[in-house]
Amino acid sequence: MPCFRCGARQTDPVRGASPWRRGVRADHQVLICPGCQAGHGWADELDRCAACDSAALVCRLGEVECRDCGHTREAVRDDLVRAGAQGGAVDRDLSAEVAAALNRVLSRGPAG
Structure with missing residues (x-):
């Protein structure tokens, strides 16, 4: 965070x-x-x-x-309401952030 x-x-x-x-x-x-x-x-x-x-x-x-x-x-908590209204954009942002962090830690190239 x-x-x-x-x-x-x-x-x-x-x-x-x-x-x-x-x-x-x-x-x-x-x-x-x-x-x-x-x-x-x-x-x-x-x-x-x-x-x-x-x-x-x-x-x-x-x-x-x-x-x-x-x-x-x-x-x-209104974040769940906002995520639903944005079509899950909050979840996609978090997923991309987690994937980037795993790539850094595991020394892999960009996710493809």
Whole structure:
């Protein structure tokens, strides 16, 4: 998953804690790269907990949970509706991205 602000991709992790941060934006899990974290305003673009106003949210299994207070709510997911309206364009984009990643990892030429 790329950084939601600049599109940078994570590289293979080194031992220890990751410098990348997680957040939720429009009820979707997002990552923030170290470069964007150094800038200002990125935290203002994230969703906030309705109970405690924290930005420490995670989205999993259709729920958004606050890591600070434990408040949970159902995630509003419209990506499936959009994918259907676009004729599966979202799925095709993901498939092409996965194929390119496998080719890089397996040192194969472009998929044909």
